[in-house]
Amino acid sequence: MDTSVGLELWVKEIHQNTTGLSFKVEKTLFSGQSRFQKVDIVQTYGHGIMLLNDGIIMLSERDEFIYHEMIAHVPLFVHPSPKQVLVIGGGDGGTVREIMKHPGVERVVMVEIDELVVNACRTHLSSVSCEMDNPRVELCIEDGTEYVDNTQEIFDVVIVDSTDPVGPGAVLFSRPFYEKISAILGPDGIMITQAESPFYDHDIQRTMLLNQRPFFKKLQLYLFSTLTYPGGLWSFGYASKGICPIGDFDPDRVETSDISTRYYNPKIHIAAFALPNFVSENLEDI
Ligand code: SAM
Structure with missing residues:
Protein backbone atom coordinates (compact mmCIF):
# COMPACT_ATOMS: atom_id res chain seq x y z
CA MET A 1 0.00 0.00 0.00
CA GLU A 61 -12.50 12.72 1.06
CA ARG A 62 -11.29 15.38 -1.37
CA ASP A 63 -13.20 14.09 -4.41
CA GLU A 64 -15.55 11.28 -3.34
CA PHE A 65 -18.56 13.58 -3.67
CA ILE A 66 -18.25 13.43 -7.47
CA TYR A 67 -18.37 9.62 -7.66
CA HIS A 68 -21.15 9.27 -5.10
CA GLU A 69 -23.36 12.07 -6.42
CA MET A 70 -23.10 10.76 -9.99
CA ILE A 71 -23.77 7.12 -9.09
CA ALA A 72 -26.85 8.01 -7.01
CA HIS A 73 -28.58 11.13 -8.33
CA VAL A 74 -28.53 10.23 -12.04
CA PRO A 75 -30.85 7.18 -11.64
CA LEU A 76 -32.87 8.66 -8.77
CA PHE A 77 -33.73 11.76 -10.80
CA VAL A 78 -34.56 9.71 -13.93
CA HIS A 79 -36.77 7.02 -12.33
CA PRO A 80 -40.31 8.46 -12.03
CA SER A 81 -40.73 7.51 -8.36
CA PRO A 82 -37.85 5.58 -6.76
CA LYS A 83 -38.86 4.04 -3.43
CA GLN A 84 -36.93 0.77 -3.08
CA VAL A 85 -33.20 0.91 -3.83
CA LEU A 86 -30.60 -1.87 -3.76
CA VAL A 87 -26.88 -1.07 -3.46
CA ILE A 88 -24.40 -3.89 -4.09
CA GLY A 89 -20.93 -3.20 -2.68
CA GLY A 90 -20.48 0.42 -1.60
CA GLY A 91 -19.29 -0.56 1.89
CA ASP A 92 -17.89 2.91 2.61
CA GLY A 93 -21.46 4.28 2.72
CA GLY A 94 -21.01 7.19 0.29
CA THR A 95 -23.64 5.98 -2.16
CA VAL A 96 -26.12 5.39 0.68
CA ARG A 97 -25.41 8.92 1.99
CA GLU A 98 -26.44 10.44 -1.35
CA ILE A 99 -29.51 8.18 -1.74
CA MET A 100 -30.71 9.25 1.71
CA LYS A 101 -31.00 12.85 0.42
CA HIS A 102 -34.09 11.70 -1.54
CA PRO A 103 -37.07 11.88 0.82
CA GLY A 104 -39.21 9.67 -1.46
CA VAL A 105 -36.85 6.70 -1.06
CA GLU A 106 -38.46 4.48 1.55
CA ARG A 107 -35.76 1.85 1.89
CA VAL A 108 -32.21 1.10 0.79
CA VAL A 109 -30.79 -2.40 1.08
CA MET A 110 -26.99 -2.35 0.97
CA VAL A 111 -25.36 -5.72 0.29
CA GLU A 112 -21.63 -5.58 1.00
CA ILE A 113 -19.51 -8.74 1.06
CA ASP A 114 -16.91 -7.44 3.51
CA GLU A 115 -17.94 -6.34 7.00
CA LEU A 116 -14.40 -5.08 7.63
CA VAL A 117 -14.87 -2.29 5.03
CA VAL A 118 -18.15 -1.20 6.63
CA ASN A 119 -16.81 -1.23 10.18
CA ALA A 120 -13.52 0.49 9.33
CA CYS A 121 -15.35 3.26 7.46
CA ARG A 122 -17.90 3.69 10.27
CA THR A 123 -14.99 4.30 12.65
CA HIS A 124 -12.56 6.27 10.50
CA LEU A 125 -14.56 7.79 7.62
CA SER A 126 -17.65 9.24 9.25
CA SER A 127 -17.98 11.99 6.61
CA VAL A 128 -18.77 9.21 4.13
CA SER A 129 -20.49 6.56 6.30
CA CYS A 130 -22.68 9.09 8.16
CA GLU A 131 -26.06 7.76 6.95
CA MET A 132 -25.41 4.09 7.63
CA ASP A 133 -27.49 4.21 10.81
CA ASN A 134 -30.45 5.86 9.08
CA PRO A 135 -33.52 3.69 9.84
CA ARG A 136 -34.31 3.57 6.09
CA VAL A 137 -31.01 1.68 5.52
CA GLU A 138 -30.81 -2.10 5.83
CA LEU A 139 -27.31 -3.59 5.74
CA CYS A 140 -26.73 -7.20 4.60
CA ILE A 141 -23.24 -8.66 4.85
CA GLU A 142 -23.40 -11.08 1.94
CA ASP A 143 -22.11 -11.67 -1.57
CA GLY A 144 -24.21 -9.51 -3.91
CA THR A 145 -24.75 -12.43 -6.31
CA GLU A 146 -26.18 -14.61 -3.53
CA TYR A 147 -28.51 -11.81 -2.47
CA VAL A 148 -29.91 -11.29 -5.98
CA ASP A 149 -30.25 -15.08 -6.43
CA ASN A 150 -32.39 -15.40 -3.32
CA THR A 151 -34.38 -12.20 -2.95
CA GLN A 152 -38.09 -12.16 -3.80
CA GLU A 153 -38.22 -8.36 -3.75
CA ILE A 154 -38.58 -5.95 -6.66
CA PHE A 155 -36.44 -2.78 -6.70
CA ASP A 156 -36.81 0.52 -8.53
CA VAL A 157 -33.08 1.23 -8.76
CA VAL A 158 -30.10 -1.13 -8.35
CA ILE A 159 -26.66 0.45 -7.96
CA VAL A 160 -23.63 -1.81 -8.34
CA ASP A 161 -20.94 0.16 -6.49
CA SER A 162 -18.26 -2.45 -6.95
CA THR A 163 -14.52 -2.80 -6.92
CA ASP A 164 -12.69 -3.65 -10.16
CA PRO A 165 -13.54 -6.96 -11.92
CA VAL A 166 -10.94 -8.94 -9.96
CA GLY A 167 -11.36 -10.98 -6.76
CA PRO A 168 -14.86 -10.83 -5.21
CA GLY A 169 -15.88 -8.02 -7.57
CA ALA A 170 -15.42 -10.10 -10.77
CA VAL A 171 -18.86 -11.76 -10.59
CA LEU A 172 -20.48 -8.33 -10.43
CA PHE A 173 -19.54 -7.85 -14.11
CA SER A 174 -20.93 -11.22 -15.29
CA ARG A 175 -23.89 -12.01 -17.55
CA PRO A 176 -25.77 -14.26 -15.04
CA PHE A 177 -25.55 -11.48 -12.44
CA TYR A 178 -27.05 -8.90 -14.83
CA GLU A 179 -29.80 -11.36 -15.80
CA LYS A 180 -30.78 -11.70 -12.14
CA ILE A 181 -30.75 -7.96 -11.62
CA SER A 182 -33.05 -7.44 -14.60
CA ALA A 183 -35.43 -9.95 -12.99
CA ILE A 184 -35.62 -8.02 -9.69
CA LEU A 185 -36.13 -4.61 -11.33
CA GLY A 186 -39.60 -3.19 -11.87
CA PRO A 187 -40.71 -2.12 -15.39
CA ASP A 188 -39.28 1.40 -14.90
CA GLY A 189 -36.20 -0.05 -13.18
CA ILE A 190 -32.70 1.32 -13.64
CA MET A 191 -29.36 -0.36 -12.96
CA ILE A 192 -26.14 1.64 -12.56
CA THR A 193 -22.76 -0.09 -12.63
CA GLN A 194 -19.23 1.07 -11.85
CA ALA A 195 -17.75 0.96 -15.37
CA GLU A 196 -14.03 1.68 -15.02
CA SER A 197 -11.68 3.89 -17.06
CA PRO A 198 -12.42 4.98 -20.64
CA PHE A 199 -8.65 5.24 -21.20
CA TYR A 200 -7.43 1.98 -19.70
CA ASP A 201 -10.41 -0.36 -19.57
CA HIS A 202 -12.13 -0.30 -22.99
CA ASP A 203 -12.13 -4.13 -23.10
CA ILE A 204 -13.84 -4.31 -19.70
CA GLN A 205 -16.37 -1.71 -20.82
CA ARG A 206 -17.20 -3.68 -23.98
CA THR A 207 -17.54 -6.96 -22.11
CA MET A 208 -19.68 -5.35 -19.42
CA LEU A 209 -22.11 -3.86 -21.94
CA LEU A 210 -22.18 -7.08 -24.02
CA ASN A 211 -23.08 -8.98 -20.84
CA GLN A 212 -25.89 -6.51 -20.07
CA ARG A 213 -27.26 -6.24 -23.63
CA PRO A 214 -29.59 -9.31 -23.59
CA PHE A 215 -31.50 -8.00 -20.57
CA PHE A 216 -31.72 -4.22 -21.04
CA LYS A 217 -33.13 -2.16 -23.91
CA LYS A 218 -31.29 1.06 -23.04
CA LEU A 219 -27.57 0.88 -22.34
CA GLN A 220 -25.35 3.93 -22.06
CA LEU A 221 -22.12 4.97 -20.42
CA TYR A 222 -21.80 8.29 -18.66
CA LEU A 223 -18.66 10.06 -17.55
CA PHE A 224 -17.36 12.04 -14.61
CA SER A 225 -14.00 13.31 -13.49
CA THR A 226 -11.99 12.01 -10.57
CA LEU A 227 -8.80 13.02 -8.82
CA THR A 228 -7.88 9.64 -7.43
CA TYR A 229 -8.47 7.04 -10.18
CA PRO A 230 -5.99 6.47 -13.03
CA GLY A 231 -6.58 8.74 -16.02
CA GLY A 232 -8.76 11.26 -14.21
CA LEU A 233 -11.85 10.32 -16.24
CA TRP A 234 -14.16 7.52 -15.09
CA SER A 235 -17.49 6.02 -16.08
CA PHE A 236 -20.73 4.46 -14.90
CA GLY A 237 -23.03 2.23 -16.93
CA TYR A 238 -26.73 3.12 -17.19
CA ALA A 239 -29.09 0.24 -18.03
CA SER A 240 -32.88 0.17 -18.13
CA LYS A 241 -35.73 -1.69 -19.75
CA GLY A 242 -37.03 1.50 -21.38
CA ILE A 243 -36.58 4.64 -19.30
CA CYS A 244 -34.21 7.02 -21.10
CA PRO A 245 -31.60 8.92 -19.04
CA ILE A 246 -32.04 12.09 -21.13
CA GLY A 247 -35.52 11.88 -22.75
CA ASP A 248 -37.21 10.92 -19.46
CA PHE A 249 -35.15 13.34 -17.36
CA ASP A 250 -36.92 16.45 -16.08
CA PRO A 251 -34.39 19.10 -14.99
CA ASP A 252 -37.14 20.86 -12.99
CA ARG A 253 -37.27 17.91 -10.62
CA VAL A 254 -33.67 18.65 -9.65
CA GLU A 255 -34.16 22.43 -9.55
CA THR A 256 -37.20 22.20 -7.28
CA SER A 257 -35.75 19.57 -4.94
CA ASP A 258 -34.04 20.67 -1.74
CA ILE A 259 -31.16 18.30 -2.43
CA SER A 260 -27.79 19.91 -2.06
CA THR A 261 -24.91 18.70 -4.26
CA ARG A 262 -21.40 19.92 -5.09
CA TYR A 263 -20.95 18.35 -8.56
CA TYR A 264 -24.29 17.07 -9.83
CA ASN A 265 -26.78 19.46 -11.50
CA PRO A 266 -29.14 19.16 -14.51
CA LYS A 267 -26.55 20.40 -17.04
CA ILE A 268 -23.94 17.96 -15.73
CA HIS A 269 -26.55 15.18 -15.86
CA ILE A 270 -27.17 15.73 -19.57
CA ALA A 271 -23.54 16.47 -20.47
CA ALA A 272 -22.27 13.33 -18.73
CA PHE A 273 -23.95 11.17 -21.39
CA ALA A 274 -22.15 12.93 -24.26
CA LEU A 275 -19.28 10.58 -25.09
CA PRO A 276 -16.04 11.47 -26.86
CA ASN A 277 -15.57 9.59 -30.15
CA PHE A 278 -12.83 7.31 -28.81
CA VAL A 279 -15.28 6.04 -26.17
CA SER A 280 -18.41 5.73 -28.32
CA GLU A 281 -16.55 4.11 -31.26
CA ASN A 282 -15.46 1.29 -28.93
CA LEU A 283 -19.11 0.58 -28.05
CA GLU A 284 -21.10 1.49 -31.16
CA ASP A 285 -21.87 -2.10 -32.28
CA ILE A 286 -23.26 -3.17 -28.86
N1 SAM B 1 -15.65 3.56 -5.45
C1 SAM B 1 -15.00 2.33 -5.38
C2 SAM B 1 -14.02 2.05 -6.46
O1 SAM B 1 -12.87 2.38 -6.28
O2 SAM B 1 -14.36 1.49 -7.50
C3 SAM B 1 -15.86 1.19 -5.02
C4 SAM B 1 -16.39 1.43 -3.66
S1 SAM B 1 -16.85 0.20 -2.58
C5 SAM B 1 -15.59 0.32 -1.36
C6 SAM B 1 -16.65 -1.34 -3.36
C7 SAM B 1 -17.06 -2.49 -2.45
O3 SAM B 1 -17.56 -3.59 -3.22
C8 SAM B 1 -15.93 -3.04 -1.59
O4 SAM B 1 -16.09 -2.66 -0.26
C9 SAM B 1 -16.04 -4.56 -1.77
O5 SAM B 1 -15.88 -5.28 -0.58
C10 SAM B 1 -17.44 -4.71 -2.35
N2 SAM B 1 -17.65 -5.94 -3.11
C11 SAM B 1 -16.76 -6.54 -3.96
N3 SAM B 1 -17.30 -7.67 -4.44
C12 SAM B 1 -18.53 -7.80 -3.88
C13 SAM B 1 -19.56 -8.78 -4.00
N4 SAM B 1 -19.41 -9.87 -4.77
N5 SAM B 1 -20.70 -8.58 -3.29
C14 SAM B 1 -20.87 -7.48 -2.51
N6 SAM B 1 -19.92 -6.55 -2.36
C15 SAM B 1 -18.77 -6.70 -3.04
Whole structure:
Protein backbone atom coordinates (compact mmCIF):
# COMPACT_ATOMS: atom_id res chain seq x y z
CA MET A 1 0.00 0.00 0.00
CA ASP A 2 2.59 2.54 0.98
CA THR A 3 6.16 3.27 0.06
CA SER A 4 8.75 5.24 1.94
CA VAL A 5 10.49 8.04 0.09
CA GLY A 6 13.21 9.21 2.43
CA LEU A 7 11.35 9.68 5.70
CA GLU A 8 8.11 10.48 3.92
CA LEU A 9 5.22 8.03 3.58
CA TRP A 10 3.33 7.82 0.28
CA VAL A 11 0.39 5.79 -0.98
CA LYS A 12 1.30 4.55 -4.45
CA GLU A 13 -1.16 2.76 -6.74
CA ILE A 14 0.43 1.17 -9.80
CA HIS A 15 -2.03 0.70 -12.65
CA GLN A 16 -1.53 -1.99 -15.30
CA ASN A 17 2.19 -1.79 -14.65
CA THR A 18 2.40 1.31 -16.85
CA THR A 19 1.37 4.24 -14.70
CA GLY A 20 0.99 5.20 -11.06
CA LEU A 21 -0.79 7.56 -8.69
CA SER A 22 0.90 8.82 -5.52
CA PHE A 23 -0.49 10.67 -2.52
CA LYS A 24 1.49 11.84 0.48
CA VAL A 25 0.38 10.22 3.73
CA GLU A 26 0.40 11.82 7.16
CA LYS A 27 -0.50 8.67 9.10
CA THR A 28 -2.21 5.29 8.86
CA LEU A 29 -5.55 5.26 10.68
CA PHE A 30 -6.48 1.62 10.10
CA SER A 31 -4.96 -1.44 8.53
CA GLY A 32 -6.66 -4.83 8.51
CA GLN A 33 -6.99 -8.02 6.51
CA SER A 34 -10.33 -9.73 5.90
CA ARG A 35 -11.07 -13.02 4.17
CA PHE A 36 -11.60 -10.98 0.99
CA GLN A 37 -9.05 -8.16 0.92
CA LYS A 38 -6.64 -5.88 2.73
CA VAL A 39 -8.31 -2.71 3.97
CA ASP A 40 -6.31 0.46 4.70
CA ILE A 41 -7.51 3.90 5.77
CA VAL A 42 -4.92 6.68 5.76
CA GLN A 43 -4.87 10.38 6.53
CA THR A 44 -3.28 12.12 3.54
CA TYR A 45 -1.85 15.58 3.09
CA GLY A 46 -4.29 17.57 0.94
CA HIS A 47 -6.74 14.82 -0.01
CA GLY A 48 -8.34 14.09 3.34
CA ILE A 49 -8.87 10.53 4.51
CA MET A 50 -8.42 7.81 1.88
CA LEU A 51 -9.75 4.22 1.70
CA LEU A 52 -7.78 1.50 -0.11
CA ASN A 53 -8.84 -2.10 -0.75
CA ASP A 54 -5.90 -4.35 -1.67
CA GLY A 55 -3.81 -1.24 -2.33
CA ILE A 56 -6.33 0.17 -4.85
CA ILE A 57 -7.70 3.61 -4.00
CA MET A 58 -11.45 3.41 -3.39
CA LEU A 59 -12.00 7.02 -2.41
CA SER A 60 -10.54 10.16 -0.94
CA GLU A 61 -12.50 12.72 1.06
CA ARG A 62 -11.29 15.38 -1.37
CA ASP A 63 -13.20 14.09 -4.41
CA GLU A 64 -15.55 11.28 -3.34
CA PHE A 65 -18.56 13.58 -3.67
CA ILE A 66 -18.25 13.43 -7.47
CA TYR A 67 -18.37 9.62 -7.66
CA HIS A 68 -21.15 9.27 -5.10
CA GLU A 69 -23.36 12.07 -6.42
CA MET A 70 -23.10 10.76 -9.99
CA ILE A 71 -23.77 7.12 -9.09
CA ALA A 72 -26.85 8.01 -7.01
CA HIS A 73 -28.58 11.13 -8.33
CA VAL A 74 -28.53 10.23 -12.04
CA PRO A 75 -30.85 7.18 -11.64
CA LEU A 76 -32.87 8.66 -8.77
CA PHE A 77 -33.73 11.76 -10.80
CA VAL A 78 -34.56 9.71 -13.93
CA HIS A 79 -36.77 7.02 -12.33
CA PRO A 80 -40.31 8.46 -12.03
CA SER A 81 -40.73 7.51 -8.36
CA PRO A 82 -37.85 5.58 -6.76
CA LYS A 83 -38.86 4.04 -3.43
CA GLN A 84 -36.93 0.77 -3.08
CA VAL A 85 -33.20 0.91 -3.83
CA LEU A 86 -30.60 -1.87 -3.76
CA VAL A 87 -26.88 -1.07 -3.46
CA ILE A 88 -24.40 -3.89 -4.09
CA GLY A 89 -20.93 -3.20 -2.68
CA GLY A 90 -20.48 0.42 -1.60
CA GLY A 91 -19.29 -0.56 1.89
CA ASP A 92 -17.89 2.91 2.61
CA GLY A 93 -21.46 4.28 2.72
CA GLY A 94 -21.01 7.19 0.29
CA THR A 95 -23.64 5.98 -2.16
CA VAL A 96 -26.12 5.39 0.68
CA ARG A 97 -25.41 8.92 1.99
CA GLU A 98 -26.44 10.44 -1.35
CA ILE A 99 -29.51 8.18 -1.74
CA MET A 100 -30.71 9.25 1.71
CA LYS A 101 -31.00 12.85 0.42
CA HIS A 102 -34.09 11.70 -1.54
CA PRO A 103 -37.07 11.88 0.82
CA GLY A 104 -39.21 9.67 -1.46
CA VAL A 105 -36.85 6.70 -1.06
CA GLU A 106 -38.46 4.48 1.55
CA ARG A 107 -35.76 1.85 1.89
CA VAL A 108 -32.21 1.10 0.79
CA VAL A 109 -30.79 -2.40 1.08
CA MET A 110 -26.99 -2.35 0.97
CA VAL A 111 -25.36 -5.72 0.29
CA GLU A 112 -21.63 -5.58 1.00
CA ILE A 113 -19.51 -8.74 1.06
CA ASP A 114 -16.91 -7.44 3.51
CA GLU A 115 -17.94 -6.34 7.00
CA LEU A 116 -14.40 -5.08 7.63
CA VAL A 117 -14.87 -2.29 5.03
CA VAL A 118 -18.15 -1.20 6.63
CA ASN A 119 -16.81 -1.23 10.18
CA ALA A 120 -13.52 0.49 9.33
CA CYS A 121 -15.35 3.26 7.46
CA ARG A 122 -17.90 3.69 10.27
CA THR A 123 -14.99 4.30 12.65
CA HIS A 124 -12.56 6.27 10.50
CA LEU A 125 -14.56 7.79 7.62
CA SER A 126 -17.65 9.24 9.25
CA SER A 127 -17.98 11.99 6.61
CA VAL A 128 -18.77 9.21 4.13
CA SER A 129 -20.49 6.56 6.30
CA CYS A 130 -22.68 9.09 8.16
CA GLU A 131 -26.06 7.76 6.95
CA MET A 132 -25.41 4.09 7.63
CA ASP A 133 -27.49 4.21 10.81
CA ASN A 134 -30.45 5.86 9.08
CA PRO A 135 -33.52 3.69 9.84
CA ARG A 136 -34.31 3.57 6.09
CA VAL A 137 -31.01 1.68 5.52
CA GLU A 138 -30.81 -2.10 5.83
CA LEU A 139 -27.31 -3.59 5.74
CA CYS A 140 -26.73 -7.20 4.60
CA ILE A 141 -23.24 -8.66 4.85
CA GLU A 142 -23.40 -11.08 1.94
CA ASP A 143 -22.11 -11.67 -1.57
CA GLY A 144 -24.21 -9.51 -3.91
CA THR A 145 -24.75 -12.43 -6.31
CA GLU A 146 -26.18 -14.61 -3.53
CA TYR A 147 -28.51 -11.81 -2.47
CA VAL A 148 -29.91 -11.29 -5.98
CA ASP A 149 -30.25 -15.08 -6.43
CA ASN A 150 -32.39 -15.40 -3.32
CA THR A 151 -34.38 -12.20 -2.95
CA GLN A 152 -38.09 -12.16 -3.80
CA GLU A 153 -38.22 -8.36 -3.75
CA ILE A 154 -38.58 -5.95 -6.66
CA PHE A 155 -36.44 -2.78 -6.70
CA ASP A 156 -36.81 0.52 -8.53
CA VAL A 157 -33.08 1.23 -8.76
CA VAL A 158 -30.10 -1.13 -8.35
CA ILE A 159 -26.66 0.45 -7.96
CA VAL A 160 -23.63 -1.81 -8.34
CA ASP A 161 -20.94 0.16 -6.49
CA SER A 162 -18.26 -2.45 -6.95
CA THR A 163 -14.52 -2.80 -6.92
CA ASP A 164 -12.69 -3.65 -10.16
CA PRO A 165 -13.54 -6.96 -11.92
CA VAL A 166 -10.94 -8.94 -9.96
CA GLY A 167 -11.36 -10.98 -6.76
CA PRO A 168 -14.86 -10.83 -5.21
CA GLY A 169 -15.88 -8.02 -7.57
CA ALA A 170 -15.42 -10.10 -10.77
CA VAL A 171 -18.86 -11.76 -10.59
CA LEU A 172 -20.48 -8.33 -10.43
CA PHE A 173 -19.54 -7.85 -14.11
CA SER A 174 -20.93 -11.22 -15.29
CA ARG A 175 -23.89 -12.01 -17.55
CA PRO A 176 -25.77 -14.26 -15.04
CA PHE A 177 -25.55 -11.48 -12.44
CA TYR A 178 -27.05 -8.90 -14.83
CA GLU A 179 -29.80 -11.36 -15.80
CA LYS A 180 -30.78 -11.70 -12.14
CA ILE A 181 -30.75 -7.96 -11.62
CA SER A 182 -33.05 -7.44 -14.60
CA ALA A 183 -35.43 -9.95 -12.99
CA ILE A 184 -35.62 -8.02 -9.69
CA LEU A 185 -36.13 -4.61 -11.33
CA GLY A 186 -39.60 -3.19 -11.87
CA PRO A 187 -40.71 -2.12 -15.39
CA ASP A 188 -39.28 1.40 -14.90
CA GLY A 189 -36.20 -0.05 -13.18
CA ILE A 190 -32.70 1.32 -13.64
CA MET A 191 -29.36 -0.36 -12.96
CA ILE A 192 -26.14 1.64 -12.56
CA THR A 193 -22.76 -0.09 -12.63
CA GLN A 194 -19.23 1.07 -11.85
CA ALA A 195 -17.75 0.96 -15.37
CA GLU A 196 -14.03 1.68 -15.02
CA SER A 197 -11.68 3.89 -17.06
CA PRO A 198 -12.42 4.98 -20.64
CA PHE A 199 -8.65 5.24 -21.20
CA TYR A 200 -7.43 1.98 -19.70
CA ASP A 201 -10.41 -0.36 -19.57
CA HIS A 202 -12.13 -0.30 -22.99
CA ASP A 203 -12.13 -4.13 -23.10
CA ILE A 204 -13.84 -4.31 -19.70
CA GLN A 205 -16.37 -1.71 -20.82
CA ARG A 206 -17.20 -3.68 -23.98
CA THR A 207 -17.54 -6.96 -22.11
CA MET A 208 -19.68 -5.35 -19.42
CA LEU A 209 -22.11 -3.86 -21.94
CA LEU A 210 -22.18 -7.08 -24.02
CA ASN A 211 -23.08 -8.98 -20.84
CA GLN A 212 -25.89 -6.51 -20.07
CA ARG A 213 -27.26 -6.24 -23.63
CA PRO A 214 -29.59 -9.31 -23.59
CA PHE A 215 -31.50 -8.00 -20.57
CA PHE A 216 -31.72 -4.22 -21.04
CA LYS A 217 -33.13 -2.16 -23.91
CA LYS A 218 -31.29 1.06 -23.04
CA LEU A 219 -27.57 0.88 -22.34
CA GLN A 220 -25.35 3.93 -22.06
CA LEU A 221 -22.12 4.97 -20.42
CA TYR A 222 -21.80 8.29 -18.66
CA LEU A 223 -18.66 10.06 -17.55
CA PHE A 224 -17.36 12.04 -14.61
CA SER A 225 -14.00 13.31 -13.49
CA THR A 226 -11.99 12.01 -10.57
CA LEU A 227 -8.80 13.02 -8.82
CA THR A 228 -7.88 9.64 -7.43
CA TYR A 229 -8.47 7.04 -10.18
CA PRO A 230 -5.99 6.47 -13.03
CA GLY A 231 -6.58 8.74 -16.02
CA GLY A 232 -8.76 11.26 -14.21
CA LEU A 233 -11.85 10.32 -16.24
CA TRP A 234 -14.16 7.52 -15.09
CA SER A 235 -17.49 6.02 -16.08
CA PHE A 236 -20.73 4.46 -14.90
CA GLY A 237 -23.03 2.23 -16.93
CA TYR A 238 -26.73 3.12 -17.19
CA ALA A 239 -29.09 0.24 -18.03
CA SER A 240 -32.88 0.17 -18.13
CA LYS A 241 -35.73 -1.69 -19.75
CA GLY A 242 -37.03 1.50 -21.38
CA ILE A 243 -36.58 4.64 -19.30
CA CYS A 244 -34.21 7.02 -21.10
CA PRO A 245 -31.60 8.92 -19.04
CA ILE A 246 -32.04 12.09 -21.13
CA GLY A 247 -35.52 11.88 -22.75
CA ASP A 248 -37.21 10.92 -19.46
CA PHE A 249 -35.15 13.34 -17.36
CA ASP A 250 -36.92 16.45 -16.08
CA PRO A 251 -34.39 19.10 -14.99
CA ASP A 252 -37.14 20.86 -12.99
CA ARG A 253 -37.27 17.91 -10.62
CA VAL A 254 -33.67 18.65 -9.65
CA GLU A 255 -34.16 22.43 -9.55
CA THR A 256 -37.20 22.20 -7.28
CA SER A 257 -35.75 19.57 -4.94
CA ASP A 258 -34.04 20.67 -1.74
CA ILE A 259 -31.16 18.30 -2.43
CA SER A 260 -27.79 19.91 -2.06
CA THR A 261 -24.91 18.70 -4.26
CA ARG A 262 -21.40 19.92 -5.09
CA TYR A 263 -20.95 18.35 -8.56
CA TYR A 264 -24.29 17.07 -9.83
CA ASN A 265 -26.78 19.46 -11.50
CA PRO A 266 -29.14 19.16 -14.51
CA LYS A 267 -26.55 20.40 -17.04
CA ILE A 268 -23.94 17.96 -15.73
CA HIS A 269 -26.55 15.18 -15.86
CA ILE A 270 -27.17 15.73 -19.57
CA ALA A 271 -23.54 16.47 -20.47
CA ALA A 272 -22.27 13.33 -18.73
CA PHE A 273 -23.95 11.17 -21.39
CA ALA A 274 -22.15 12.93 -24.26
CA LEU A 275 -19.28 10.58 -25.09
CA PRO A 276 -16.04 11.47 -26.86
CA ASN A 277 -15.57 9.59 -30.15
CA PHE A 278 -12.83 7.31 -28.81
CA VAL A 279 -15.28 6.04 -26.17
CA SER A 280 -18.41 5.73 -28.32
CA GLU A 281 -16.55 4.11 -31.26
CA ASN A 282 -15.46 1.29 -28.93
CA LEU A 283 -19.11 0.58 -28.05
CA GLU A 284 -21.10 1.49 -31.16
CA ASP A 285 -21.87 -2.10 -32.28
CA ILE A 286 -23.26 -3.17 -28.86
N1 SAM B 1 -15.65 3.56 -5.45
C1 SAM B 1 -15.00 2.33 -5.38
C2 SAM B 1 -14.02 2.05 -6.46
O1 SAM B 1 -12.87 2.38 -6.28
O2 SAM B 1 -14.36 1.49 -7.50
C3 SAM B 1 -15.86 1.19 -5.02
C4 SAM B 1 -16.39 1.43 -3.66
S1 SAM B 1 -16.85 0.20 -2.58
C5 SAM B 1 -15.59 0.32 -1.36
C6 SAM B 1 -16.65 -1.34 -3.36
C7 SAM B 1 -17.06 -2.49 -2.45
O3 SAM B 1 -17.56 -3.59 -3.22
C8 SAM B 1 -15.93 -3.04 -1.59
O4 SAM B 1 -16.09 -2.66 -0.26
C9 SAM B 1 -16.04 -4.56 -1.77
O5 SAM B 1 -15.88 -5.28 -0.58
C10 SAM B 1 -17.44 -4.71 -2.35
N2 SAM B 1 -17.65 -5.94 -3.11
C11 SAM B 1 -16.76 -6.54 -3.96
N3 SAM B 1 -17.30 -7.67 -4.44
C12 SAM B 1 -18.53 -7.80 -3.88
C13 SAM B 1 -19.56 -8.78 -4.00
N4 SAM B 1 -19.41 -9.87 -4.77
N5 SAM B 1 -20.70 -8.58 -3.29
C14 SAM B 1 -20.87 -7.48 -2.51
N6 SAM B 1 -19.92 -6.55 -2.36
C15 SAM B 1 -18.77 -6.70 -3.04
